[in-house]
Amino acid sequence: MVVKFDLIAAACENMGIGKNKDLPWRLKSEMAFFTRMTSETVDKNKKNVVLMGRRTWDCIPPKFKPLTGRINFVMSRAGVDVEGNKDCYSFGSLEEVMDKLENGEFKEQYENVWVIGGSNIYEETMKSKYFHRLYLTKIMKHFDCDTFFPKINDGLVKVSDPRVPEDLQEENGIQFVYNIYENPNFNK
Numbered sequence: 001m002v003v004k005f006d007l008i009a010a011a012c013e014n015m016g017i018g019k020n021k022d023l024p025w026r027l028k029s030e031m032a033f034f035t036r037m038t039s040e041t042v043d044k045n046k047k048n049v050v051l052m053g054r055r056t057w058d059c060i061p062p063k064f065k066p067l068t069g070r071i072n073f074v075m076s077r078a079g080v081d082v083e084g085n086k087d088c089y090s091f092g093s094l095e096e097v098m099d100k101l102e103n104g105e106f107k108e109q110y111e112n113v114w115v116i117g118g119s120n121i122y123e124e125t126m127k128s129k130y131f132h133r134l135y136l137t138k139i140m141k142h143f144d145c146d147t148f149f150p151k152i153n154d155g156l157v158k159v160s161d162p163r164v165p166e167d168l169q170e171e172n173g174i175q176f177v178y179n180i181y182e183n184p185n186f187n188k
């Protein structure tokens with residue numbers, strides 16, 4: 001089985017994804033979608049990996065950390081202490097992440113790899129040949145943001161996934177839509 005990076009993100013009209021170390025919006029149903037997509041596995045003996053940057057890790061409230069039912073991978077060059085957290089690993093580079101994902105014994109434990117942000121980690125994994133899909137929730141409203149989704153390659157192809165609703169979503173008067181883009185150069 002070849003490693004696949006599926007990115008999952010929510011961005012508003014200006015492609016903003018974060019503000020003051022937090023999400024700029026509160027959308028419970030979108031958060032539930034994120035949890036379902038990143039947690040679900042076909043093989044119930046396996047879990048998914050969620051790959052994130054250290055700042056995204058810091059943004060997760062302590063009571064939700066590590067993200068339950070998933071294997072948490074945290075990237076930090078400076079070093080981050082994840083000791084004591086079950087199903088949690090830290091890595092200093094994407095090469096180190098790949099070494100772990102391609103390790104024969106570890107391969108038996110996980111099903112999908114979900115890249116959950118932030119900016120740097122999305123950018124780096126989108127450049128990788130293992131970048132498979134981007135699951136992007138487009139929020140149809142402007143929010144003031146200080147963190148943005150990186151430039152998306154023009155060559156991505158819009159696809160559908162039976163697990164993802166295609167109709168317009170709405171919560172608290174905020175409209176959003178789930179879009180999926182596939183990398184035609186995946187694993188080439």
Ligand SMILES: NC(=O)c1ccc[n+]([C@@H]2O[C@H](COP(=O)([O-])OP(=O)(O)OC[C@H]3O[C@@H](n4cnc5c(N)ncnc54)[C@H](OP(=O)(O)O)[C@@H]3O)[C@@H](O)[C@H]2O)c1
Nearest residue numbers: 009010018022023053054055056075076077078117118119
């Ligand atoms: N809307 C969304 O879907 C979404 C998703 C995720 C996050 N967010 C938001 O985005 C913000 C956080 O994201 P961010 O872009 O500021 O930070 P981030 O990407 O989560 O974390 C950046 C940190 O990751 C580490 N890092 C980055 N590239 C690395 C590499 N190649 N190798 C090793 N370590 C690496 C570094 O950690 P060290 O400094 O420790 O070396 C770097 O400072 C928050 O506001 C959060 O709420 C939004």
